[in-house]
Amino acid sequence: MKRKIVTVCLAAVLVIIAVAGASLAYLTDTDERTNTFTVGDVDITLIEQRKGANGLESYGEGSYKLKPGKSNDGNAVSKIVTVKNNGTEDAYVWVELRIPAYLVSNEYKAEPHTNESKNALHWNSYGCFNVEYNSGNYWRLAVSDGIVDADHKVTDANMVAVEDGLWYDYEYVGTEDGGNTVVIRTKMKDVLPAGKTSLPALAQVYMDWRVTKTADGYKLPDGTEIAKDASWKIDVRAYAIQADGINGIDAAIAAFADNGK
Incomplete structure (x- = not known):
């Protein structure tokens, strides 16, 4: 019997805006949700929010500018991604990011796929929600x-408790589109x-912070030069498969692949 599976895709488009006379590049962020597939009672929604003046809010159709910097410089774009299980069955879930390969350095693409220092684009999880870092003091951003209160309890009654919902840190999966796209994954x-x-x-x-403007485009931290109109599109995709009969998240991903999805 075929397992019940579902995929949800969220496309986030990051576009460089050249600034005359400046050495910095700017990004505009927009969001579009696409491609929802459901089978049986497995039904998930991929939710993207950002921190607003009065709490979390939907991305909507607005533009969100980003300039080169560091995660603690105030230049980061808030992209709070969650997965809601709307179905009647418990499910294993995981999330993948698809990023243009030139935004990911060769150092990160090489084994053991942990050196992100020269990436042009960086992604951050909440450390307190990671299996690897949950025991440390990584609660400030959450x-x-x-997301959580001062006692580190979730503020949304519909959200799983911290101890029941940890994610593994993002891992390198491989490339697609003839090596033009890098895929990374986090697993619940x-x-x-x-x-x-x-x-x-x-x-x-x-x-x-090392991305700089050149005469014809932009120079990235690893020395790569890209055109002004090079794509900064990121696809965020969530996957789910029924938990019944599956022993663990890795087995779930393998079963999903066996279903030809």
């Missing part, structure tokens, strides 16, 4: 964004119960 360690929303799988993205 508290500031209103435990099952997402029916009716519940996951902890955020992503917190923010930002452009590296």
Whole structure:
């Protein structure tokens, strides 16, 4: 019997805007949700929000500028990605980002795929929601964004408790489109119960401070030069498969692949 599976895709478009006479590049961020597939009672929604003046708000159709800098410079674009299980069955879920390969350095593409220092585009999770970092003091951003309160408890009654919803850190999966797209993945360690929303799988993205403007485009931290009209489009995709009969998230991903999706 075919397993019940679902994929949701969210496309976030990042476009460079050249600034005359400046050495900095700027990004405009817009969001478009596309391609929702459902089978049986497995039904998920990929939700993207940002921190607003009065709490979390939908991305909507606005523009969000980003200039080169560091994650703590205030230049990061808030991109709070969660997955809601609308179905009647518990499910294993994971989220993938698809990024133009030139925004990811050769150092990161090489084994062991951990050196992100020369990437042109950086992505941040909430450390407190990662399996690898949950025991450390990484709560500041999650508290500031209103995801958890001062006691580190989730503020949304529909969201899974922190201890039940941890994600593994993003890992390099490989490339697609003839090497032109890099795929990275984060996996929820435990099952997402029916009716519940996951902890955020992503917190923010930002452009590296070493991206500079050239006569014909932009120079990236690893020395790569790209054209002014080069794409900065990022696809965010969520996947789910029924938990019943599957032993763990890695087995879930393998079963999903076996279904030809």
